[in-house]
Amino acid sequence: xxxxxxxxxxxxxxxxxxxxxxxxxxxxxxxxxxxxxxxxxxxxxxxxxxxxxxxxxxxxxxxxxxxxxxxxxxxxxxxxxxxxxxxxxxxxxxxxxxxxxxxxxxxxxxxxxxxxxxxxxxxxxxxxxxxxxxxxxxxxxxxxxxxxxxxxxxxxxxxxxxxxxxxxxxxxxxxxxxxxxxxxxxxxxxxxxxxxxxxxxxxxxxxxxxxxxxxxxxxxxxxxxxxxxxxxxxxxxxxxxxxxxxxxxxxxxxxxxxxxxxxxxxxxxxxxxxxxxxxxxxxxxxxxxxxxxxxxxxxxxxxxxxxxxxxxxxxxxxxxxxxxxxxxxxxxxxxxxxxxxxxxxxxxxxxxxxxxxxxxxxxxxxxxxxxxxxxxxxxxxxxxxxxxxxxxxxxxxxxxxxxxxxxxxxxxxxxxxxxxxxxxxxxxxxxxxxxxxxxxxxxxxxxxxxxxxxxxxxxxxxxxxxxxxxxxxxxx
Numbered sequence: 001x002x003x004x005x006x007x008x009x010x011x012x013x014x015x016x017x018x019x020x021x022x023x024x025x026x027x028x029x030x031x032x033x034x035x036x037x038x039x040x041x042x043x044x045x046x047x048x049x050x051x052x053x054x055x056x057x058x059x060x061x062x063x064x065x066x067x068x069x070x071x072x073x074x075x076x077x078x079x080x081x082x083x084x085x086x087x088x089x090x091x092x093x094x095x096x097x098x099x100x101x102x103x104x105x106x107x108x109x110x111x112x113x114x115x116x117x118x119x120x121x122x123x124x125x126x127x128x129x130x131x132x133x134x135x136x137x138x139x140x141x142x143x144x145x146x147x148x149x150x151x152x153x154x155x156x157x158x159x160x161x162x163x164x165x166x167x168x169x170x171x172x173x174x175x176x177x178x179x180x181x182x183x184x185x186x187x188x189x190x191x192x193x194x195x196x197x198x199x200x201x202x203x204x205x206x207x208x209x210x211x212x213x214x215x216x217x218x219x220x221x222x223x224x225x226x227x228x229x230x231x232x233x234x235x236x237x238x239x240x241x242x243x244x245x246x247x248x249x250x251x252x253x254x255x256x257x258x259x260x261x262x263x264x265x266x267x268x269x270x271x272x273x274x275x276x277x278x279x280x281x282x283x284x285x286x287x288x289x290x291x292x293x294x295x296x297x298x299x300x301x302x303x304x305x306x307x308x309x310x311x312x313x314x315x316x317x318x319x320x321x322x323x324x325x326x327x328x329x330x331x332x333x334x335x336x337x338x339x340x341x342x343x344x345x346x347x348x349x350x351x352x353x354x355x356x357x358x359x360x361x362x363x364x365x366x367x368x369x370x371x372x373x374x375x376x377x378x379x380x381x382x383x384x385x386x387x388x389x390x391x392x393x394x395x396x397x398x399x400x401x402x403x404x405x406x407x408x409x410x411x412x413x414x415x416x417x418x419x420x421x422x423x424x425x426x427x428x429x430x431x432x433x434x435x436x437x438x439x440x441x442x443x444x445x446x447x448x449x450x451x452x453x454x455x456x457x458x459x460x461x462x463x464x465x466x467x468x469x470x471x472x473x474x475x476x
Contacts, residue, residue, distance in 0.1 A: 005037045007200065008183040010050035011193030017042040022173055027093040027320040027359045028310035034091075036176050039201035044168065044209035047197035051139045051166035052215050054194030059136050059164045063118060066162055070115040072189040073161075077108055080185055084150060087177040089311045092146050093275065093319035093359070096312055102274075106438075107150035110456065113440040114158035117458045121162075131473035134465040136164035137241065138217030141210035143203070143231065145223045146175035146322055147277040147381070152222045152245075153182055155444075157196065159460035160220075168197045168216070170206045172223075174322055203227055211235045211242075218243065220463065224379075225405075225449045243453030243463045245279070245445055247379045248407030251400030252282035253422065255393065255413040260291065263412040264298040266435050268385060270410070272306055272363055275318045276383035277326075279450075280408035280430065284369075284376060286396045289389035296367040296387055300345040303385070306363045308352045320359040321382055327359040330382035334364055337375040342366040342386070371399055379405070393422065401427045406447030408432065429454070 005021070006013040016037040023032035077084075084107075085100035094103050125132045140160050144152040149171060160167050171179035183198040199206055207227075211219050211234035218241040221231045225246040235242045252267045254260065270282045287295040309316040321327055334349050347364025361382050369376050369386040376386050390396035400409060408430040413419040416433070423431040429446040443459040445451055453463045 003180050003184065004034055004177065007037070007039060007043055007047070008187065008196070008198040009043070009047045010197065011187075016040065017046070024091055024177060025323065026090050027322050028312070030324070030357055030359070034177060036173065036180075036200050038173065039170075039199040039206045041205065041209040043199045043201070044206055044213065047168040047199050048139060048210075048213050048215050050194035050197055051168055054192060055136075055138055055166040058166055058192055058195050059138070061164060063121075063123070066164065067115060067118050069189065069191065070111065070118065070158065070162060073186060073191075074108070074111050074115065076185045076189045077111060080181055081108070084178050084181055087181060088149060088175070089319075091175040091177050092149065092322045093311050095316050095319045098274070099311070103148065103150055106148070107154040109440045110151065110154040111158050113457050114162050114460070117461060118162045121458060121461060126474070129472060129474040131470040133468045133470060134163075134462075135468055137464055137466050138165065139215055140165045140167040140464060141213070141216040141219045142167055142169045143207050143210065143219070143221045143223065144169065144171050144179070146172035147274065147279070149175050149178050150182070153179060155455045155460055156220050156222075157182075157186075159455075160464050161191070161195070163461050163464045165464050166195045168199060168210060170199055170201060170210060173200060173202050176200050203230070207231065208234050212237060214238050216240060218464070220453070221245070228451065244451035245453070245455060246407075246449060246451040247405055248279040248281070248446065248450050249284060249377065249379055249403045249405045250280055250282045250408040250410065250428070251284045251286060251403075251426075252410040253286045253396045253400055253412065254288075254295065255411070255415070255418065255422070256288050256291070257414045258412040259414070260294055260298060264295050265302040267410070267412075268299050268302040268365070270435065271385045272303070272318060272383040275321050275361065277321060277381050279379070282408075282410045283380060283385060284400070285385060285387045286390050286400060287387060289391055292367065292387065292389040296343070296345055296365075299365045299367075299385060299387060303346050303363045303365045306383070308355065308360050308363065310358060318363065318383060321361055323359060326381060327361065330361050330380055330384065333375055333378060333380050333382075334384060337366045337369070337373060337384075337386070340373045340375075341368075342370075342373060342375060343368040347384070371402060377403065397422060397425050401425075404449040407450035408446070410435070
């Protein structure tokens with residue numbers, strides 16, 4: 001039986017209080033292929049009440065019990081991996097192989113890492129005659145985005161379950177079907193009644209109702225900075241904790257000693273991955289001024305190797321972007337780069353040749369970009385790279401940090417000590433030296449308007465914990 005038009009509340013699949021439907025659009029075809037129900041405040045109230053009741057018992061379960069639950073979830077997740085990959089590919093346009101290996105695979109990595117960390121996490125720490133105890137914060141409201149949907153669901157739900165929280169999840173209404181399957185996975189794995197609840201809906205209705213609900217103890221939000229601000233404002237009246245992973249405009253600094261034939265090509269690939277729809281994508285490439293033209297030539301050639309097409313087509317590198325709204329925004333920013341005087345090396349406005357339907361964007365590279373241009377300052381969220389020249393390493397660092405965002409930065413150099421010195425000056429939550437492999441053990445989150453709090457591994461657990469100090473725990 002399909003649960004697409006239902007919510008998962010208090011251990012059961014239920015119909016919405018107020019019937020209201022929304023089409024789910026396949027971005028490769030621009031056609032609806034499924035429908036979901038949109039929730040209301042009444043649905044949120046039911047889900048929060050269920051989570052609050054469940055916390056009375058689940059919040060005091062043992063580490064062994066929660067670890068056993070996580071391991072059961074991992075087993076069922078593996079069994080449903082291809083189902084997850086298929087819907088992610090349809091709902092947000094990830095190419096089929098990429099969807100299975102990365103979109104689904106990264107979620108499995110988070111669940112495994114959470115279980116690994118939970119085994120030895122120090123929930124209690126003696127300090128002389130005092131005891132410091134870390135306890136679950138209570139009911140968590142979780143809001144997740146469409147670009148890496150399973151990444152964000154698993155790195156919120158996994159840690160919340162691990163520490164003993166109960167929760168209500170509102171996934172993106174643009175890409176909601178993977179969350180429905182994820183709820184089925186948790187149901188099959190035996191998550192206790194009321195511990196995990198799923199309500200689909202939009203931000204102004206369901207998101208707002210979660211954020212200002214007096215019985216929600218914290219909000220964990222991933223999405224745009226604009227929406228994150230609204231969540232924080234809605235949460236302020238009840239003084240609940242708000243953990244946010246927001247936008248980014250990541251710099252990629254190529255130091256003069258680096259091998260440009262390798263570093264530029266990898267930088268293009270990093271920018272374009274997931275059709276550019278990653279908040280930590282290295283979208284601003286900084287190169288020495290006297291090597292700008294060399295970098296531009298390599299970047300142009302690299303970009304023109306990327307094949308764009310429908311998510312289920314063979315031998316493609318990039319699928320569509322997720323929606324008409326995103327497509328229009330990206331087109332506007334590409335046109336702004338041309339209008340403001342950047343040099344268009346490849347790509348540009350419109351769809352790639354032969355693709356007349358679907359939200360397909362031409363892989364685009366601009367050179368001669370100045371820091372004041374919109375393509376240099378605004379988060380584009382599409383396969384668009386800007387190349388900016390610098391005059392010295394100090395100048396590069398200054399330009400890289402000159403942004404309201406602070407999620408990630410990238411440093412390329414043959415001299416690891418020099419790269420570390422530059423990394424120390426970056427005002428970002430993550431710094432990547434010489435394109436290392438992704439690691440689920442790294443903390444993830446940003447400075448400035450890229451948010452607060454950290455996700456992944458033990459850092460993700462700590463977002464869902466309160467610290468209690470018990471004085472006089474040991475007798476004098």
